[in-house]
Amino acid sequence: DAGVTQSPTHLIKTRGQQVTLRCSPKSGHDTVSWYQQALGQGPQFIFQYYEEEERQRGNFPDRFSGHQFPNYSSELNVNALLLGDSALYLCASSPQRGSPAGELFFGEGSRLTVL
Amino acid sequence: KNQVEQSPQSLIILEGKNCTLQCNYTVSPFSNLRWYKQDTGRGPVSLTIMTFSENTKSNGRYTATLDADTKQSSLHITASQLSDSASYICVVSRDTGNQFYFGTGTSLTVIP
Numbered sequence: 001d002a003g004v005t006q007s008p009t010h011l012i013k014t015r016g017q018q019v020t021l022r023c024s025p026k027s028g029h030d031t032v033s034w035y036q037q038a039l040g041q042g043p044q045f046i047f048q049y050y051e052e053e054e055r056q057r058g059n060f061p062d063r064f065s066g067h068q069f070p071n072y073s074s075e076l077n078v079n080a081l082l083l084g085d086s087a088l089y090l091c092a093s094s095p096q097r098g099s100p101a102g103e104l105f106f107g108e109g110s111r112l113t114v115l
Numbered sequence: 116k117n118q119v120e121q122s123p124q125s126l127i128i129l130e131g132k133n134c135t136l137q138c139n140y141t142v143s144p145f146s147n148l149r150w151y152k153q154d155t156g157r158g159p160v161s162l163t164i165m166t167f168s169e170n171t172k173s174n175g176r177y178t179a180t181l182d183a184d185t186k187q188s189s190l191h192i193t194a195s196q197l198s199d200s201a202s203y204i205c206v207v208s209r210d211t212g213n214q215f216y217f218g219t220g221t222s223l224t225v226i227p
Contacts, residue, residue, distance in 0.1 A: 004158075033215070042204060042219040043159075056214070090158055104149065104206065104215060106158035 002027065004093050004107035012113045013081050021076040021110045025093030029105070031055075032074040034066060035090040037109070043090055049074050050096050078112075086114045117142040119207050121218035128225055132195055136221045138188040138205035146210040150179050150190045153202045153220070162190070162203075195225045 005024045013019050025032050031050045035043035045058035049068035068074045072093075078085055088109040095103060119140045128134050140148070147166045151159035163172045163179040165188070172179050176193045192199055205218040 006158075040222075042217045045215070045217075088156065103164075104208075105161070106151075108158040109156070111156065 004091055004105050006089075006091050006107035006110050008110055009108065010111045010113075012115060014115050015081055015083060017081050017114075018077065018079045019081060019112060021078075021089050021091075021112075022073065023076070023091030023093075023107060024073045025091075026105045029093035029095050029103075030072050031094045031096045032068060032072065033092045033094070033104075034074070034076045035092065036060070036085075037088045037090055039087075046076070081114045083114050086112060088112075117207075117209070117216050119205055119216045119218040121203075121205050121221050123221060124219070125222040126224070128195055128223070130195060130197055130225050130227050134192050134195060134223065136190045136192075136203050136223070138190070138207075138218055140186050140188070140205070140207045140216070140218075142186075142207040142209055142216050144210035145183065145186075146208040148179075148181060148188050149206045149208075150177070150188075151204045151206060153204060155201070159204055192223075197225050197227065199223060200225045 003026050007022045033048040034046040037043045046060050047054050048056040052068045063079045065077045090109045091107045092104050122137045149164045150162045153159040162177050163174050165181045167183050178191045181188045202220040202222050204220045207216045
């Protein structure tokens with residue numbers, strides 16, 4: 001049973017460019033959440049997708065957008081990259097319904113470096 | 116306001132020693148509390164999950180406690196090993212579904 005998979009694992013971009021990160025949730029999970037984790041900090045919630053719609057959003061600008069596909073996989077898009085966007089981007093999946101409540105599995109993350 | 120606070124921010128201990136990490140939360144209504152271990156540059160991995168009715172849960176050398184009345188949890192690590200060096204994150208979820216609140220983590224360094 002594959003867990004949460006993310007791609008790419010590492011990437012380097014320059015300021016102003018755009019990036020797309022991808023996530024496949026754990027089997028049986030239909031909800032995907034994205035987090036940004038700067039070096040030495042805890043994960044910061046970006047947004048959550050369920051039934052192909054953004055259900056919750058953290059305090060991130062509109063440059064951060066996402067999408068969820070019918071197979072529950074998800075993409076995170078960041079436009080007009082800034083140096084401060086350099087971080088580890090984590091994807092987590094969970095079941096919207098079912099037990100145990102609060103089950104949350106993380107992928108290994110995508111390390112984005114903006115030069 | 117729903118918040119999760121962890122202490123200490125960082126900790127250095129000798130290999131073989133025990134340590135205890137703390138997590139205080141104000142999340143309500145409470146559903147469950149998880150402790151995650153995160154190695155540098157990797158994704159967090161779940162250590163334990165505790166619901167309202169559980170006071171203690173163990174996973175090998177890791178033992179988590181929960182006091183739902185005082186809204187406090189601790190993670191006790193016994194006989195620490197070098198591989199325990201990591202960040203430990205406390206995550207609390209609300210009883211209304213997929214809402215998770217993260218602590219800022221405790222960075223643990225185990226030295227020989």
